[in-house]
Amino acid sequence: MLDIKRLRANIDDIATQLRRRGFELDVTIFSELEARRKKLSVTTQELQNERNTRSRSIGQAKAKGEDIQPLLDQVADLGGRLKAAEEALSAINAEIQDMLMGVPNLLHDSVPDGKSEDDNVEVRRWGEPPSFDFEPRDHVDLGAPNGWMDFESAVKLTGSRFVVMRGAMARLHRALIQFMLDTHTREHGYTEVYVPYLVNTDSLEGTGQLPKFEADLFKLQGEQGYYLIPTAEVPVTNLVRGDIIEEQALPLMYTAHTPCFRSEAGSYGKDTRGLIRQHQFEKVEMVQMVKPEESWDRLEVLLGHAENILQKLGLPYRVVTLCAGDTGFSAAKTYDLEVWLPGQDTYREISSCSNFGDFQARRMMARYRQKETGKTALLHTLNGSGLAIGRTLVAVVENYQQADGSIRIPEILRTYMGGEEVLS
């Protein structure tokens, strides 16, 4: 959520900035709402003041044993007027809030212009795509024939966009999770957390999935109104919702492994083959809550943590900066890590690292207490995948394939695989 004070003061400037990401802010409606709100707020407060003053004197009169009936007569219509004013005010506040909740974050100046992913800007590459003296296969051809990956059973159990994994592939999948968590906790300084996979609407509003993107979520039947998490970002970031953190405790760094559930509405026909786009997948997530002045440095650090995982696995990748039109609703800036997939002969997204500035923190009322002044200020939040497990598995399988269809196991994972060197 944007700072309403800033919005009031610089509405045209902000509208211009938002246009860069293809969002049209209705300046006229907002200004009208805001003017009405201001007026109503003043009259409501005046009426409240009057009520308080008069009620106090009634109390005092009564204590002295005076006749309070004349005083009561004086306030006869006050209640009604006040109630009407309060209701009008809360209605307009709700309207403004709704509008505000639907406005995306402001972009950082360094975010390049552009409309779609075609306009994203490559920052750097790491590693060389492997060359094969045979025609490399994709992960489905490598995994499906021997039952490592079983998409048909998943259809039987549930439906499309799910998978069953067996034997060595299931173990490799699990090994990736352990390896990433271990790296983040031992080398990068994160605290591992275990969190609920079902969350309430407050949490989803806090990180920005609601109210706008309900269609991407799985909602549970039942009166609680719970949703399956689309990413660990939601429960982990919301850990600080409503909190005031002491400055010396920052930055908070959390990592979590969770399954993620996405309905991927609107993606029909896209990536229908294989593991790339599933309704359920595993992810190891990194989340940081930091001081505002540090967040841009922390984004680079966070990105480095995700890159480190890919480097340790020996997977070639590139870093791209998402352009204005492709940057997500809540993010001020996002780097995607794209891993090389020989089966598709292209780089595919495997991690997304974002700085949200105070956008999520404002929605969550997540603050910290400044040591110098004792005042509170909004935190900045960041998160990044470190990494998406399913896609990492795809990358390992495709990059480490051999002519006979076996898969070499990356050095770093072997201790997690009982010392085995080849998946067979």
Place this chain on the structure above:
RNA sequence: GGAGAGGUGGCUGAGUGGUCGAAAGCACUGGUUUUGAAAACCAGCGACGGGUUAAACCGUCCCAGGGUUCGAAUCCCUGCCUCUCCGCCA
């Protein structure tokens, strides 16, 4: 699932209709004292919005949402959560 008890500031905890945003203690901050520290003493100490150069000042907030009343932390209703006992369960 059944029965009961509760949810008050960073923490403990008083407050059952009238200057209560809320006693007291702890913690914290500043000061006095001390060679230094501790102790003692004095003072300060919630969040958010409006207002002000800054204050003063005004408003809102005592789990959440409704309601009763001139007036609600206090009474009523609903929801959520916590605790105790019983049942069930991994």
